[in-house]
Amino acid sequence: NAGVTQTPKFRVLKTGQSMTLLCAQDMNHEYMYWYRQDPGMGLRLIHYSVGEGTTAKGEVPDGYNVSRLKKQNFLLGLESAAPSQTSVYFCASSYGAGAIFYNEQFFGPGTRLTVL
Amino acid sequence: GNSVTQMEGPVTLSEEAFLTINCTYTATGYPSLFWYVQYPGEGLQLLLKATKADDKGSNKGFEATYRKETTSFHLEKGSVQVSDSAVYFCALIWSNYQLIWGAGTKLIIKP
Numbered sequence: 001n002a003g004v005t006q007t008p009k010f011r012v013l014k015t016g017q018s019m020t021l022l023c024a025q026d027m028n029h030e031y032m033y034w035y036r037q038d039p040g041m042g043l044r045l046i047h048y049s050v051g052e053g054t055t056a057k058g059e060v061p062d063g064y065n066v067s068r069l070k071k072q073n074f075l076l077g078l079e080s081a082a083p084s085q086t087s088v089y090f091c092a093s094s095y096g097a098g099a100i101f102y103n104e105q106f107f108g109p110g111t112r113l114t115v116l
Numbered sequence: 117g118n119s120v121t122q123m124e125g126p127v128t129l130s131e132e133a134f135l136t137i138n139c140t141y142t143a144t145g146y147p148s149l150f151w152y153v154q155y156p157g158e159g160l161q162l163l164l165k166a167t168k169a170d171d172k173g174s175n176k177g178f179e180a181t182y183r184k185e186t187t188s189f190h191l192e193k194g195s196v197q198v199s200d201s202a203v204y205f206c207a208l209i210w211s212n213y214q215l216i217w218g219a220g221t222k223l224i225i226k227p
Binding site for chain 1: 158159162214220
């Protein structure tokens, strides 16, 4: 049981390049999330998904796109990377049904992205 | 809107000292409250939670009590260890399964 995994772990991009971050979970969770973590700012939600084939914008969605074609995978895309997107990206998942207060979020180990 | 405010860090303590990390929240209704911990180089993991007023969450020697009257959820530990060095995040969940996060408090424990 791997939990939540993310690939890659590290990546360096040049301004204008594109890339896709992959998140996978093996817990059969309905809900998945993408966050970015910047110093002194905690976690900010980029996009999230409440089920296969559905996505929604979070707090800071600009410059990112997502897809949830399979229940276990949630992809985060950067179409044209900018230095402001230098950050650590975390994926998380949660059960998503029943009482909300039991919906602990499980996190992946993160992807450190640098845009030059 | 809903928000979470944590004390700024870093908090630096000696081993076996008493720890308090303050967390207050603003929310309509009755949110559930969480503390997550992030060890160096790792993702976040749930430390403890409380789902209603006066509930006490506890885990690994850490405790936090949901105080509705003061809208607080302060994290405490009686005797910290070097291995407790990490970043601690307070968060609340109200609806639609989205967590509202505090900015995080870095804790440094010196031997």
